[in-house]
Amino acid sequence: MQTIPTRSRAVAAVASAGALVLLLAACGARDAGSSTDAPEGGTTSPGITDESITIGTTSPLTGNAAGVGTCAVDGATAYFETRNEEGGITFGDGKTRTVEFRAYDDKYDPQRALANFQQMQSDDVFGAALSLGTPTNRAWREAAIDAEFPQVLLQTGDPLFSDRSESPWQLGLLPVYQQEGEAFGEMLAASGTDHRVAILYQNDDFGQGYVEGFLSAVEGAENIDIVEELSFEATATDVNAQITELASSQADVFFNAMSSLAPLVIGSLQQANSIGWLPEIFLPSTSASPGAFLTPSGVADNFPAIYTTASSMNAGSPAFAESAEGQEFLSALAEHTSQEGVPAFPQCLWSWIGASVLEEAFTTMTEPTRESFMDALRSISDFPAPFLLDGGAIDTTQEDRPAMRDVVVQEYTGTGFTPVG
Template sequence: MIITDSRGRRAPAAIATVLAGALLLTACGRSAGPAPADADGAVAPSPGITDTTITLGTTSPLSGNAAGVGTCAVDGAVAYFEARNADGGIEFGDGKTRTVEFVAYDDGYDPQRALGNFQQMVGDGIFAAALSLGTPTNRAWREAAIDEEVPQVLVQTGDPLFSDPDESPWQLGLLPIYQQEGAAFGELLLASGEHHRVAILYQNDDFGLGYVEGFKEAVEGAANVEIVKELPFEATAVDVSAQVTELASSGADIFFNAMSSLAPLVIGSLQQADAVDWRPSWFLPSTSSSPAALLEPSGVADRFPAIYTTASSQSAGAPGFAETEDGAEFLAALHEHTSQTGVPSFPQCVWSWIGASVIEQAFRTMTEPTRESFMDALRSVSDFEAPLLLPGGVIDTTENGLPAMSSVVVQRYDAPGFIPVDALD
């Protein structure tokens, strides 16, 4: 379904069930007291929920350099909730069955637009905001969400701030925090026992700095890992060729590229390294390692010794994925309810499908039609074997400081996809 918001923008939407919930507010010195009752003594519902429907909002880059990942982040949730709606909706913990309306707003990966979108969501009466993509864009309206006491949950960012209930009482992250991913690769280098010279290119914001922080903490004091050069770039940059060329002069055998899924920059950095005949092994964040959308289009990915990333979910492009029960359900719903065709190029479709399944778990246990009850239910999910996680992975939202998905596995590019590894090649 396509919904046009009140400012005339067209945004993908889905019908699904969502409920809101409870969370004690601590950091701001507030305490969420009991929900008010109506004239009949029943708990008054929060905005955006009725006995039959619930409305969720999301802000994501549906235009600009990050439009591919932003659209995928929306479509996975759309597909999930539309499929549940087609089955009659979701039965909530209060015994009522509801369908969900999932309304998307385009922020173009611009923090100010993201803030404006949240303000529009509040005006439009959404119950909660969910699965929004991007670190700077989610950061831009975090304080506003706390002030308005509107859930901002399962956001698609590895920023640890969103998984700290004391600092962010109305928030919860979905993805492993960036420091975890950076540390996992650092530990892989340490375990190799060989000496490595590392060059770092990092996005100059919380995203890039988080990866670098985790990597540096993991290799601190290590005799076999030497950081020989590091350079920043701005997320608004249109080219990083100069930085890649300068880093190439370091002679590093490892390129730690802490870059978000800005397709022209990821592809351009691969091509520039090849052009200057620099052949390091690469580390790319999970958000920036799509074989179909980034590595294969570069035309040079197979010229490097290895390209590594981390993962906590299955890849829709992996051999045999479509033959599994969960994979077949995911692809069928995606093709039926969104404009996605074939296998999605970006992992964000899978991530938002997983996130939507976590939201459904919270709906099924929340007992009152309030945002406070929703938050209580959402922060009580544990040992949930969500669809499309890697084998052995579970969802646990009960650990302070950790997001819903908190385990990572290092993988190496092996066309057409990635394979898990426990040692550096």
């Protein structure tokens, strides 16, 4: 297990296997009382003092998903380092604290993610936020519930994490996968044009969720014909065979429910182009970045249209770069992370948005406990977080919804995306 430090602070070394067992055994006792540096006067949770709070995250910082995983960390790192330089955040109990955002590398491996959660407990981390990935977050979901350990504002559209009755210590950040698929299906069904649709989906909760939403939206639509449906494993090295088979269906729409696995996303576009199959394409918001996927493919402009969905602004748009908030974001990334220029992945921006939601919860939590934090986090309504699309707001009060709920279908313009209609 590897822990990756931010640029400005080192992270404690990983404990040995024997020491880890002892620390885990002691963790429950610390949860019941106050930690060594606990705020004065009452029970407190690990990871928070009068001066600071430690928030952890587990994401792929090395391996095939390192680019997107690093971006998922860097946005929050830049946000909190900026706030720390300004003197910290004033919490609801009147204390001003700095935030240590500590990142743990899971290489997009569920077992490593589980080990990282165990390490967070040993390291007296208060709670985890903004962790990337569906299988990696699921790997320690039950353990977090059992430990009453916050696992929140997750960068996954898995609806399981936003069902408060089933998952009281978790909360998703992003719109659920079904919402994205449904939005595209509604647009297609309402087009009034006959379409033959070929579907390729990642054979896990990610891909199946997108397809579920899409199929529910086009059910009964007389102008939509699903002509082929194939799956692939996220561990695949390419999907060339699937693309060739889908092309034989002569579909004019390609619904590609593929996560942010750059070689597969780029390869799917290149293979379709090479065999002369040029349908309209739908890509999930996680895999539609112009800088990371579309431009590098070299063939994106050959397709008649590429669509995705969005809930936030595009960091690559001129309006973003010209805004005061956009300039603050890009400057903070450049100062506090290794990101240079406009980040290739939207997860940087989502992480910054999520960090602002954490700050909103901090300002209203009245006790230095995980319970008080969850109460505060679950009570946010109509919060105008930065970089949401017009009319968008954060609402965490609904029983079965993530923090970001609104999605808009967008079309690729050659350099970025613009809302349809």
